[in-house]
Amino acid sequence: MDKKTLIVIVLVCAFLFSGGGLFLAGSGAIVAMAGVFNGSLGGSKGGGSSGGVPPGTVCDPGGETxxxxxxxxxxxxxxxxxxxxxxxxxxxxxxxxxxxxxxxxxxxxxxxxxxxxxxxxxxxxxxxxxxxxxxxxxxxxxxxxxxxxxxxxxxxxxxxxxxxxxxxxxxxxxxxxxxxxxxxxxxxxxxxxxxxxxxxxxxxxVGRAKDIKCTDVGLEGDVGKVIAAAKRWIGTPYCWAGGDEKGPTNEERCPPPMPPGFDCSGLMHHAYAQVGISLYPYTGNQWEAGTRVHNYTDLKPGDLMFWSSDGTVPGIHHVSMYLGNDSMIHAPRTGKNVEIVTEVSKNSYWMNQWIGGSRILKEGSGSGKDSGGTQAAGIPLIGPRREI
Missing domain, CATH: 1.10.530 (Lysozyme)
Structure with a gap:
């Protein structure tokens, strides 16, 4: 007998001896009650709802079907x-x-x-x-x-x-x-x-075909919303200075009829705006936001990742978002589209430029919002815009 079945039996027996047993036994509801308990304990092996995963999110929620x-x-x-x-x-x-x-x-x-x-x-x-x-x-x-x-x-x-x-x-x-x-x-x-x-x-x-588990990318609470907001725009063209709270934009270097787009910090600005956090759309300010993550191996889904041309803070030229499983999402450069990069730690181009990360969302709460406002603590909202 497995542990789940034993727990169900104990719970059912407890209910029966507490005074509700005659009605349940007489109606045959013990079986139904056991099914409810088993479901609540994770006993269901079927598919079902995604548990709040935003529509269109590429990830496998698990289950046999x-x-x-x-x-x-x-x-x-x-x-x-x-x-x-x-x-x-x-x-x-x-x-x-x-x-x-x-x-x-x-x-x-x-x-x-x-x-x-x-x-x-x-x-x-x-x-x-x-x-x-x-x-x-x-x-x-x-x-x-x-x-x-x-x-x-x-x-x-x-x-x-x-x-x-x-x-x-x-x-x-x-x-x-x-x-x-x-x-x-x-x-x-x-x-x-x-x-x-x-x-x-x-x-x-698509998530199942690509073997991307929802749990692998931290799709819970605000972390899931931020990641889903960024992934929604995969395939969107790069546009220098592009992107705001509502989505991709046309700017001086990508005017209509060119399609609207994002630059790297604009994509991060948009994603975090979906959970009420105002990140200034500039890599330098985003570097100063949140809590510093010094080691690549300490990154968590939703963290910002920063890349420097010379290993110094003034040399920071690019920002991306960590998705978990050694992957990131970013708006690369002119002529490219928003994309996911896998096996980042094995890529010498990226790791030679790694300088650190920023954790914007508070750990444990699933939210980066302060109780008294709509931005995470320590996020500067002013400054020039600069990036590749």
Whole structure:
């Protein structure tokens, strides 16, 4: 008998002998009560809700299966074959260097079109995971029924197996669109609003395919909100001096019609603003904020990471955010997009410039807010803006 079962039996017995036993025994509710206790003790092995993970967050909440209630649809459980099909889509996207938000869009699309089932049939001549139509130029039936082929066709770009038409996701400025809007650009569906409801589940599916555990990135409280706010903008272009509390912006060096973007400190400024913390959008001020983290190995999810050209504080030129598991998110430089970097400690380019970190959120509370205001203690709010 395992420990959980023993605890349940003890609790049930205690209830029975406390005076509530006759009714429970007579109604057969002991079984139901045990199920409740077992669930409260973590005995459930199924999927279920994410425990408050923000929609679209790329992480695996655990459990044997992924299961979620979809607005306007009901409960959907991802079985092993559906997950295998999703893994093909994710790995094809990674090979095409698609950012995580693009992977979510692809999974959202396949969930809506086929529930991630590789079906030979659908509306008119539509087939496959994305319900692509041979008559529209997507390829032959046999080609589209190959998940690897259909995923390449959906993403398009340099690996598009059937160029030039119909174009895939990379043919559009999808980073500046909502995820459902981007899916609709590719699919030209008669139900353009149908994709968005799948975003939360799609993020978990991508997280499972990429083996990113929600617990690994500290997705609880304000830490989770800050990380989710930064990850929301993966794939967004770099824009010097770009980014505010609301999101990416156009600035002098990236005016319209160029897409709005972030620079490195602007992304941090935006992420922490989502939990009521006002970080000034300048690396020098952000270095002075919060509590110093001297050693790389002492970093925790949500900490700011700083990089210096000469090992001195005046030489600090870049800031990023630690995600856990030796990875970080940042807005790199002009011509690049917001991205996640993995195995940072093994990267000589970064570690030769490491100077330290700042912990903005208070330890133990899950919040960086002081009781008397909306900014964390010690955060300066004035100063010039300077970074690469």
């Amino acid at each position: 992924l299961k979620e209630h979809i607005p306007g649809y009901g409960w959907h459980t991802v079985d092993k074959q559906q997950m295998a099909n999703a893994a093909v889509i994710v790995h094809v996207g990674e090979a095409t260097k698609i950012p995580e938000n693009g992977l979510i869009i692809a999974i959202m699309t396949a969930l809506q079109e086929s529930k991630l089932e590789n079906i030979r049939g659908g509306d008119r001549d539509s087939v496959g995971l994305f319900q692509q139509r041979p008559s529209a130029g997507w390829g032959s039936i046999d080609e589209i029924m190959d998940p690897n082929y259909s995923a390449k066709a959906f993403f398009g770009g340099p690996n598009h197996p059937a160029p030039p038409n119909p174009p895939g996701l990379l043919a559009y400025k999808w980073e500046t669109m909502g995820k459902g809007q981007a899916a609709q650009k590719v699919q030209a569906s008669a139900f353009p609003e149908a994709y968005d409801k799948w975003e939360s589940l799609a993020g978990k599916i």
